[in-house]
Amino acid sequence: MPSMLDCLIVGGGPAGLTAAIYLARYRRNALVVDEAKSRCAWIPNSHNLAGFTGGIRGTDLLARIRAQAENYGACIEAGSVATLKRLPGGRGFRAGLGDGREIDAASVLLATGVIDGQPRMSYLYEAMQRGLIRVCPICDGYEVIDRRIAVLGHGAQAVGEARFIRTYSPYVTLLTLGEPMVLPMEERGELDAAGIAVIEEPVTAVAAGEDMSTRLTLENGHILDFDTLYSALGITARSGLAERLGAAMNEDGRLVVDRHQCSSIPGFYAAGDVVSTLNQIAVAMGEAAMAATAIHNVLRNRD
Template sequence: MVYDCIIVGGGIAGLQAAIQLGRYQHKVLVLDEGKGRSSICHCYHNLLGWPDGVSGEKLRGLGREHALRLGVEFKGERVEMVEGLDGQFCVTTAKSHEFFGRKLLLATGIKDNIPSFEGLLPCLGKSIFVCPDCDGYEILNKKALVIGSGNAGASMVLTLTYWTDKLTFINHGKGEIDADLVEKLAGKGIKLVTSAIAEIHTDFSDFKGLTLASGEKIDCCYAFLAFGGNKPNTELALQLGVELEDNKHVLVDPRTKMTSVENVWAAGDITVHSEQAAIAMGDGIQAAIWIHKSLLES
């Protein structure tokens, strides 16, 4: 079987594209191992229609159900190789299964640099956050910690001063902080802690604070992570020779979302945008529209 389009990645962008392509009645396959960043975010707070927030798990579940109704197929497999072959694409999974498609959409997202503290993951999106644009409002006038490293952590703290001045930066990663950032932190009255963290304290999704390696305990209900080093999942794009931006995200046509390689599109956080779920949805549907146009011409 040759699919009209194979979508690699079943997160927000991939699912929205699958829904749109399904509505065009194209034969679509989504390959996703279920480990994208939307699978670990337990609450999106800034999406239209969800004033009380919605989890990535719920969004993904609803999106998958919607796509299945439209005839979209899903395989829970990790893709290891993609290659052009006789005017089509051959996609090989870790289980050595091969799938063939006329068009290819990469929606593989990025991998966040998240420390492996016990109890941290259930708090993501609830009381521990990674994106100030998404969740800065959640700490409005509240006490919060920034757990990070070096300039990435310092910059996060300064960004968050828009919402609160009750901030402490814990330079857990021991990264070097530029002198001008240190001066700005001091000017904002932000406490800088240089001791590493021994453990964090949580009650399921509620962050309760942490204990430093020095033995000091800090009580707090909210924290942001800022270690830098988030990694776009561009391995498959590179296999195809897709052009990347300087920041290693995939370069796409702003109108069509096609990459530098013909018949290969990209959508979502793997591309250059503000890494917002709503933008990922828009990317997905925009890519799908142009994939549909291309299928009509081929």
């Protein structure tokens, strides 16, 4: 490994791995440090990624992109980046890895994504793989047309998601999990007019129902069966490194970047869900392509 990398890529999801493909083909020395925490790995079958007419499992997609990157010589390591600081004189960045090593890089691409707020369920991953729990109606709302759907959440995001999903099914219920739903009368009326039920009773038990459904038991003893649960409990950006570096972020903790995916700090780029953008694989890949090309051009001019 050279004493100074052209680029350190933090995160091995669709954005980070796509950037690795581009940088390898640009003949740049780049290293991907991957904690294996990509939310893409939770996708049971993605149907809206162009080119995969039958859909593709998230883990399979990651394996394909990784193999393509390695085919061009990209270096990908399992690990974590614990610290990141700028070198004097704008000469790049120094990253402290979880194993104690330090790596210098002329540029850094942050592709760490976000973490979805999830209900506390003992079989969460299995339920998501079976399509009983979902997190992205943009990704898979088409697959739940006319199904019985529960949206879990109690904030503005949950209300917006329930109204969005209503375009796919008339059987939508908003479950606040015991939290009070404080809404202006106008918004509450809009939910009622759309036929979206709001239940503020706590859920005390979750079990498998008949015909691949999910059965929820409320605190008052009522039992509700749903075909799909959508978690709308918010997201947390994995942007701690950027925050400590002083990069500009929005109120949700996601990075603000320019049209080349560069943050407010020269040489520090970001792509994918950690950016204030649409949380979609295709978008993450496109942002990665733009970031990698910008990094290459800046280095080319420097060289």
